Amino acid sequence: QVLLQESGPGLIKPSETLSLTCAVSGGSITNSHWWSWVRQPPGKALEWIGEIYPSGTTKYNPSLKSRVTMSVDNSKTQFSLKLSSVTAADTAIYYCARAGLFYMDSWGNGTTVTVSS
């Protein structure tokens, strides 16, 4: 069973670039899945940020597209999210997940990111 674990800074200042990594264990980043990022701001619904295929093809939420970059490590054991120009509205629990076309079947436990000066 593939396991995912997010890691990140916890606290970041406004206008900075948030960098998160998702480590994949019990398997590797395969060509049969998309590798996704989802977040949940306090008291709000989950929001899909985007996802990446191992070939490098990406899909981003239009509402975040201008600030998002995703990548896959050459070792195919981790993938990353960069979100630029963060504001307080980016405060959330960030999850990584493995996704098929219509489902997400493995998720990480989430990492909390707070944007504050």
Added chain:
Amino acid sequence: QSVLTQPPSVSAAPGQRVTISCSANSSNLDLDYVCWYQHVPGAAPTLLIYDTIKRPLRIPDRFSGSRSGTSVILDIAGLQSGDEANYFCGTWAGGPSVGRRVFGGGTKLTVL
């Protein structure tokens, strides 16, 4: 407001049955490919139902999914204390080629 609307909370006693609805507020939602997830805060969400009605092998048959018009339903039979969690639905808005994944606001299930 989410494009998928769920009741904020439901409750029932152990052994009883509960249903959670997920209503579509937009016509471009793919209701034949809705997923349901169980989420205990602090833990990883678990996929319960995919393609609206299908269940992964490891998920007990107490959990089932169905569709009624512009709503999809998660049915949990024989409630157990361990079922107490948040449940949320998800699908594509606009399709997987050009759309975005969307989720309901979540429903907190309390087992009395």
